[in-house]
Amino acid sequence: MPGSFKTEAVVLRSIRYGEADRVLHLYTPDRGRVGAMAKGARRVRSRLGGRLEPLSRVRLVLHEGRGELCTVSQVDTVHAHRALRERRAPLERAAQACEAVLRLLDSTEPNPPAYNLLCNELSLLDARPERATRAQALSFRLKLLLAAGFAPELASCAACGEREHLGGFSPSAGGVVCATCEAGSFPLSPEAHHFLVIALASPLSEAPDAPERSLSQADRAIAETLEHHAHVRLRRVA
Numbered sequence: 001m002p003g004s005f006k007t008e009a010v011v012l013r014s015i016r017y018g019e020a021d022r023v024l025h026l027y028t029p030d031r032g033r034v035g036a037m038a039k040g041a042r043r044v045r046s047r048l049g050g051r052l053e054p055l056s057r058v059r060l061v062l063h064e065g066r067g068e069l070c071t072v073s074q075v076d077t078v079h080a081h082r083a084l085r086e087r088r089a090p091l092e093r094a095a096q097a098c099e100a101v102l103r104l105l106d107s108t109e110p111n112p113p114a115y116n117l118l119c120n121e122l123s124l125l126d127a128r129p130e131r132a133t134r135a136q137a138l139s140f141r142l143k144l145l146l147a148a149g150f151a152p153e154l155a156s157c158a159a160c161g162e163r164e165h166l167g168g169f170s171p172s173a174g175g176v177v178c179a180t181c182e183a184g185s186f187p188l189s190p191e192a193h194h195f196l197v198i199a200l201a202s203p204l205s206e207a208p209d210a211p212e213r214s215l216s217q218a219d220r221a222i223a224e225t226l227e228h229h230a231h232v233r234l235r236r237v238a
């Protein structure tokens with residue numbers, strides 16, 4: 001039904017359109033993914049444009065027309081995340097986080113935990129650029145899996161329930177597996193398993209670290225779980 005509504009959003013992506021407009025991919029807490037048109041946003045004196053940069057957290061008034069895209073009629077900045085744009089590592093991690101949300105959460109179904117997670121990640125990278133590490137990025141991705149309903153089974157064998165000798169990870173079974181059920185799995189070291197467990201249980205700001213080899217295994221476990229169960233392929237976290 002046409003009309004206006006207010007919402008908060010993170011700008012995931014902004015694409016040039018026509019002479020002076022932008023098409024925005026927004027992620028909102030109460031409407032999931034929203035597509036919007038910001039008319040005249042690329043004009044030098046546009047009040048909209050400067051506030052609608054990707055990675056910004058904003059408060060918007062959107063107008064629903066008959067088309068697929070809403071139109072932005074008002075925008076206020078909640079958090080511009082200016083500091084994170086000034087350094088390469090946090091900027092890249094923030095872009096990765098938005099990309100993951102863009103690929104994994106593409107419906108209009110609201111997912112407030114996923115929205116809060118993204119906001120926390122962006123403000124952490126903004127306030128503490130030194131936290132822009134591979135381990136932290138993997139922790140974010142793992143928590144995003146949880147918010148999206150694809151968290152891997154880590155406490156017991158995903159195939160038979162055995163709680164000991166969990167030395168493999170099976171994307172198709174959806175988690176760690178024991179020696180008996182290891183067909184179709186790849187080796188997961190105790191350190192990598194521990195990393196996944198602690199990363200899932202800790203707040204983002206206290207994400208654990210682990211040796212590179214363990215992080216690579218954790219990365220593979222996360223990526224292949226997504227490919228298998230969400231049919232989404234994300235770039236690996238290097």
Ligand SMILES: [Zn+2]
Pocket residue numbers: 157158159160161162177178179180181
């Ligand atoms: Zn088993």
